Amino acid sequence: MAVPLLAALEIGTTRTVVCVGEAGTDTGGRIRVTGVGTYQTTGVRKAQIMEVDHVKVGIEMAARQAEKAADVSILEVMLATSGGHIQTATNSGTVAIRSGDRKVTKEDIEEVNEIANAVPLDPDRQILHTISQRFTLDDQPGIANPLGMGCKMLSMNLLAIHGVKNRITNATSVAKLAHLDVVDVAFSGLCASLAVLTPEQKQNGVVVVDLGGGTTDYVVYSNSTVIAAGCIAVGGDHVTNDIALAFSIPLNRAEEVKRAEGCAWVETESGARRVTLAADIGFEERQISGIALQTVIHARMDEVFRLLRTRLDEAGVLPHLGAGLVLTGGGAYLRRLTDLGQRIFGLPCRIGQLVNVDGLEGVEQPASFATAAGLIEYGRLAYEGKGLLTPIKKFFKGMFRI
Amino acid sequence: MSQDMLSGLLLLGVGGGGCRLAASVAAAYGGGLRALGVDTDAMSNREASADGLTCLLLGGARLAGQGAGGDPIKGRLAAQDDFENLIPHLQGVRTVVLVACLGAGTGGGATPEIIRALHGMGVATFCVAMLPFSFESEARRKAAERVVSLLDEHADSLAVVPSDDLFEGGADRPLEEAVRAAEAALASGVTLLWRLLTRPGFIRADPERLHAQVIGGGACGFGAAAASGPERAARVVQSLGRCRLLRGGERLAKAGSVLLGILAGPDLRLAEVGAIMGAVKGLCRADCPIEMGTVLDAGYEGRVEVVALAFEGGAARASEGRGELPLIQEPPVAEAFPIQPGGRKGGRAKGGSKLAYGATGRGKFQNVEPTMIDGQDLDVPTYVRRGILLER
Structure with a gap:
């Protein structure tokens, strides 16, 4: 199936990314990114839009870059969203098998799906994704495809990822101000997972932790199904803010020192030396304690991982993570963060690599593009009818002007 | 079940000095004392274990049993890493009497952290903290003083014991001998206290009385x-x-x-x-x-x-007893000074956490909807909420 060009927009807390990609028969089923544009975001805190004008400019600049690189004009985009308002809910449906031979029919599956999809939510919530879990036939759980199997009762659980309607609408509205129509909205964490996981990892059980500037998103797979997801509204910005407050330095200097000297582990050797902050306009040269810097960063990341571990524990998914943790987002590149993850979770932990994606080989920190690249993959799956929502191919007719 | 198990009391030695003290008390008590030692130094642990004290290693993954090297930050982080290992030993414990020698890495770093965690579990803490001798290094003395303010923040009752006051021998005695003599004097006092609480005399001091007094105690x-x-x-x-x-x-x-x-x-x-x-x-x-x-x-x-x-x-x-007092909850977050870690259960009015330097607000998240999880404002730096003292 020839999939048209797709455009993805990620309004991150620190960076706005627009990505153009394709996935047709000539790409061998792989995503080929043909253009990327990035622009520093201002006016977003913890993934929530605070300054519409600033965000609009960021989108325009990133889109312009991507258009130039891909040689297209972007009219419509898919949007990645995140924030502390993102939550999950589970719902289940059960139907009695009516056919005389007690075999599950296509109609039975559609009916149980429909019942499970009627997730009771407050009116201010908007469902982003509904993800069918395995079927249960009478008292036999874990059935992937029950069609033609015999039983009296067919049940299905469903995981819904939802967010506050107004906050999602705010993001689409700003994109509209930047002359981009949003055709679909997807959860950032889910997008990141689509870019970095192999089928084997999804099968064995894995958690993708997308460490963004304002939030930490997570998505858990087991038996090739998303079984848990969520967001903690704490991200790399918090680390920067902690450093700025600890050493009474401006945020931009704190960001620099985090990138250059940041470490998630308190190290005896490197921590023993003093870190010099070079003089700048209105800022005299200063030295700060390396171990204090590491302590501040370690405390924050330790807390984030422990919170995450608690959430996964409460969701009962910790025992299902045979493939460990995969970190994405810019925060994943904090030195020794994988060591910290490994220690706190007692599981293998590594930085995600973009799988099934071409065209981003030369970029710095490729895992920080996981959300945008995964959003392209999400669009492809949706177009091919394998998505987590109703296929959206009808929207794609006018996504670009080439 | 022994009288000691029933008493709800646990003697906890923290760090090398604290473990030596706890081991001395256990030995003088004559068996059956419910006591535990925690240290980052595997060798020191082995010595205390040889003296009959059950010892746990803190920060094994981080410090490989080599000790905190006089660095209280390492001591604190080690305690954070492995506090969970103490939990099985706290079954039925209502009051923990901690003994520690301040001025070094584990005693100074881990003790406040452990007390804070115990406080969070609703366990009353009475900390007996030994200060270094006046003739020891200035850095050690200052480090100990900084820790006292943290202990004062979190412990229900705190007895600060200057080593100078424990030792009345000649000033020309060797340091090690002086330290041992001071520790022995303190251990003798703690042993007497323990006997008083756990071994019935014709007039028995109830551990519950100590518990109540500890909660209301302060200094x-x-x-x-x-x-x-x-x-x-x-x-x-x-x-x-x-x-x-x-x-x-x-x-x-x-x-x-x-x-x-x-x-x-x-x-x-x-x-x-x-x-x-x-x-x-x-x-x-x-x-x-x-x-x-x-x-x-x-x-x-x-x-x-x-x-x-x-x-x-x-x-x-x-x-008043403990029942009417708040157990775990952090106090409400105030905008101007958001962090009051480990609200006390009674006693003196407390100031905020004592940081070496640095602001304590929410910084760039000042006017943003707070990220509240388990009653904590996560926009406030973690090191502030955890009461971590930063080196300059």
């Missing part, structure tokens, strides 16, 4: 004295009144409540108990309640020892 003076021969009752009180740890009786005079223990042989007479109580009452305020207990031990024939805990907190507060 605490800790002193012991001994005498033998004729007029031993009068002389032991005179010694107690002169005890440097009680500031020559000043601590008793200002105490809000006192726990007094008397250890003696079977020859202890009722008149002597009355004389000791009367004399101690004379050293205290007229309205100061004195809880008293005795331990009779055949080995103390002809001798009498007394131990006194002079709590700053008042009797009324102590008698």
Whole structure:
């Protein structure tokens, strides 16, 4: 199936990314990114839009870059969203098998799906994704495809990822101000997972932790199904803010020192030396304690991982993570963060690599593009009818002007 | 189940010095004492274990059993790493008496962290903290002073014991010998306290009383004295009144409540108990309640020892009991100074956490919807909420 060009927009807390990609028969089923544009975001805190004008400019600049690189004009985009308002809910449906031979029919599956999809939510919530879990036939759980199997009762659980309607609408509205129509909205964490996981990892059980500037998103797979997801509204910005407050330095200097000297582990050797902050306009040269810097960063990341571990524990998914943790987002590149993850979770932990994606080989920190690249993959799956929502191919007719 | 298990008391030695103290108390107590040691130094742990103390290694993954090297940050992080390992040992424990020597890495770093965590679990903590000798290094002394402020923040009751006050020998004695002598003196006092609480005498001090007094306690003076021969009752009180740890009786005079223990042989007479109580009452305020207990031990024939805990907190507060007091909840977050870690369960009004430097607000998240999880504002730096003292 020839999939048209797709455009993805990620309004991150620190960076706005627009990505153009394709996935047709000539790409061998792989995503080929043909253009990327990035622009520093201002006016977003913890993934929530605070300054519409600033965000609009960021989108325009990133889109312009991507258009130039891909040689297209972007009219419509898919949007990645995140924030502390993102939550999950589970719902289940059960139907009695009516056919005389007690075999599950296509109609039975559609009916149980429909019942499970009627997730009771407050009116201010908007469902982003509904993800069918395995079927249960009478008292036999874990059935992937029950069609033609015999039983009296067919049940299905469903995981819904939802967010506050107004906050999602705010993001689409700003994109509209930047002359981009949003055709679909997807959860950032889910997008990141689509870019970095192999089928084997999804099968064995894995958690993708997308460490963004304002939030930490997570998505858990087991038996090739998303079984848990969520967001903690704490991200790399918090680390920067902690450093700025600890050493009474401006945020931009704190960001620099985090990138250059940041470490998630308190190290005896490197921590023993003093870190010099070079003089700048209105800022005299200063030295700060390396171990204090590491302590501040370690405390924050330790807390984030422990919170995450608690959430996964409460969701009962910790025992299902045979493939460990995969970190994405810019925060994943904090030195020794994988060591910290490994220690706190007692599981293998590594930085995600973009799988099934071409065209981003030369970029710095490729895992920080996981959300945008995964959003392209999400669009492809949706177009091919394998998505987590109703296929959206009808929207794609006018996504670009080439 | 032993009397000790039933008492709800646990003696916890933290760091090398704390473990030595706990081991000394365990040895002097004569078996059955519910005690535990925690240290980052595997060798020190082995020594204390050889003395009969159950020891846990802190920060094994981080420090590989090599100790904190005098760095309280490492001590604290090690405690954060492995506090969970203590939890199985806390079954049925209502009051933990911590003993630690401050000025070094584990005692200084891990003790506040452990107390904070215990506080979070609703366990009352009475910390006996030993300060370095005045002739030790300035850095060690300052490090100890910084830790005292953290302990003061989190412990329900805190007895700060300057080593100088424990040791009255000649100044030319070797440092190690002086340290050991000071530790032995403190261990002797703690042992006496333990016996008082867990081994029934004809007048028994209930561990519950200590529990209540600890909760209401605040700063605490800790002193012991001994005498033998004729007029031993009068002389032991005179010694107690002169005890440097009680500031020559000043601590008793200002105490809000006192726990007094008397250890003696079977020859202890009722008149002597009355004389000791009367004399101690004379050293205290007229309205100061004195809880008293005795331990009779055949080995103390002809001798009498007394131990006194002079709590700053008042009797009324102590008698409130723990049930009516908040257990785990952090206090409400204030905008101007958002962090008040480990709200106390009674006693003195507390200031905020004491940081070496740095602002304590929410910074760039000042006007943003807060990220609240488990009652904590996660926009406030973690190091502030955890009460971490940063090096300059």
